[in-house]
Amino acid sequence: MSEVEFEPQHPRLFIPNFLSLNECRVRFLLYFFLRLNLFVFLFTLVLVKELEFIHKSCSTVGYRPNVFSTTLSHLIATNSSHFIIPFVPIRERLKEKLEQFFKCEYELFIEFTGLISWSRGASIGWHSDDNRPYLKQRHFSAVCYLNTYGKDFSGGLFHFQDGEPASIMPKAGDVVMYTADDHNVHSVDEITEGERLTLALWFSRDGSHDEDVKLISLLSQHILHKNMADSYLPLPASSNMYWFSQDQASDYQFGFNICWARLHVLGYDIYISQDSGIEFDVSELLVKPVHLVRGNELLDQEFVNIMHALQVVHFFCWKGSALQNKVSNVDSKVVKVTDMQREKISGLNSVLLNDDDFASRVFGCMPSEENGCICFDWSGIMAATAAWEDYASNLSKQIHLQLPNWRMHEAIYDVQLDE
Numbered sequence: 001m002s003e004v005e006f007e008p009q010h011p012r013l014f015i016p017n018f019l020s021l022n023e024c025r026v027r028f029l030l031y032f033f034l035r036l037n038l039f040v041f042l043f044t045l046v047l048v049k050e051l052e053f054i055h056k057s058c059s060t061v062g063y064r065p066n067v068f069s070t071t072l073s074h075l076i077a078t079n080s081s082h083f084i085i086p087f088v089p090i091r092e093r094l095k096e097k098l099e100q101f102f103k104c105e106y107e108l109f110i111e112f113t114g115l116i117s118w119s120r121g122a123s124i125g126w127h128s129d130d131n132r133p134y135l136k137q138r139h140f141s142a143v144c145y146l147n148t149y150g151k152d153f154s155g156g157l158f159h160f161q162d163g164e165p166a167s168i169m170p171k172a173g174d175v176v177m178y179t180a181d182d183h184n185v186h187s188v189d190e191i192t193e194g195e196r197l198t199l200a201l202w203f204s205r206d207g208s209h210d211e212d213v214k215l216i217s218l219l220s221q222h223i224l225h226k227n228m229a230d231s232y233l234p235l236p237a238s239s240n241m242y243w244f245s246q247d248q249a250s251d252y253q254f255g256f257n258i259c260w261a262r263l264h265v266l267g268y269d270i271y272i273s274q275d276s277g278i279e280f281d282v283s284e285l286l287v288k289p290v291h292l293v294r295g296n297e298l299l300d301q302e303f304v305n306i307m308h309a310l311q312v313v314h315f316f317c318w319k320g321s322a323l324q325n326k327v328s329n330v331d332s333k334v335v336k337v338t339d340m341q342r343e344k345i346s347g348l349n350s351v352l353l354n355d356d357d358f359a360s361r362v363f364g365c366m367p368s369e370e371n372g373c374i375c376f377d378w379s380g381i382m383a384a385t386a387a388w389e390d391y392a393s394n395l396s397k398q399i400h401l402q403l404p405n406w407r408m409h410e411a412i413y414d415v416q417l418d419e
């Protein structure tokens with residue numbers, strides 16, 4: 001499908017391959033060295049995989065049943081502000097493209113940015129995006145697809161009620177933009193398998209809804225006066241934000257902790273070494289140091305909390321084979337799980353993941369060759385721990401460098417810093 005022309009009755013734009021066409025500054029340089037197809041594919045993949053990593057290691061339960069979200073303010077609140085950096089160029093380019101297409105240059109403000117994933121059972125009927133009194137400030141929408149129909153999920157087709165294109169089959173890197181009013185009533189079919197991931201943005205003409213101003217103020221409170229050395233270790237939000245249950249009621253009897261579940265579907269268990277009498281207080285558990293366990297083996301390396309372990313495991317999923325065989329002293333770090341540890345692990349699983357099949361149904365991947373994440377190899381996990389630290393501290397440095405400029409201009413933008 002190519003870019004669809006402007007229909008006055010249905011102001012909208014579909015852009016195939018937006019990420020690869022826009023994301024890379026060195027595109028033209030590299031063009032001469034690489035075959036275009038391979039090149040386009042590689043550059044779509046980099047950002048898509050990075051945003052997927054961020055979402056799978058930071059998301060909370062979302063605003064609708066079976067939906068998960070990662071908002072930028074949530075990243076700040078959980079000491080993960082540095083993960084805002086990968087969003088900055090794509091956010092800016094989506095805004096530029098939208099303003100140019102809808103002929104409202106310099107008139108719009110980003111009102112909301114979020115990674116949104118829909119798992120099995122999620123859907124939305126006909127609606128416009130400004131269809132609630134508290135959403136009237138939303139004037140335009142942009143949805144950037146981060147994974148692909150038929151490969152990563154089934155169901156989840158997007159439909160406009162009238163006009164062209166009538167339907168969109170999500171593909172990683174494609175973007176759809178439309179006015180948020182009733183000229184663009186749309187729906188999304190129920191997801192029947194896998195997890196459908198998008199980067200969603202809303203735009204407003206009303207400066208009082210400028211997301212940048214709110215984020216800069218939060219960032220200033222959170223990071224300006226903090227010691228840089230530990231500024232990238234995650235802090236979990238309140239435990240109910242990670243508690244998933246079918247009916248969205250925060251009932252600890254039925255459902256699961258999504259951090260626990262995301263590790264579990266990749267084959268990991270968690271062991272909390274610190275003994276405590278209040279073991280079953282979920283909010284306490286989330287802030288305790290943990291060890292990763294796989295089958296009968298435990299990695300003798302402490303993560304500051306479950307979010308830290310989750311980020312490292314998903315970092316390994318992202319970087320994959322590049323991190324394998326990088327560490328040699330693995331054997332000394334892997335120990336057998338004792339009976340007592342096993343009992344504790346099972347006890348925690350019964351509290352935080354009381355329905356195994358349910359978790360796998362929600363977070364299970366589609367069976368496909370590329371989806372077969374190698375996600376296991378202790379030496380890879382150890383290498384990922386170190387590489388994750390480099391990655392996070394580098395992003396953290398960048399946000400410290402960029403923030404003064406953002407504060408000065410009251411806007412989040414891709415500051416070109418001299419090396």
Ligand SMILES: O=C(O)CCC(=O)C(=O)O
Nearest residue numbers: 124129143158186188198
């Ligand atoms: O993810 C999509 O394709 C659209 C989602 C949507 O319509 C919404 O969140 O309002």
Ligand SMILES: [Fe+2]
Nearest residue numbers: 127128129186
């Ligand atoms: Fe919508």
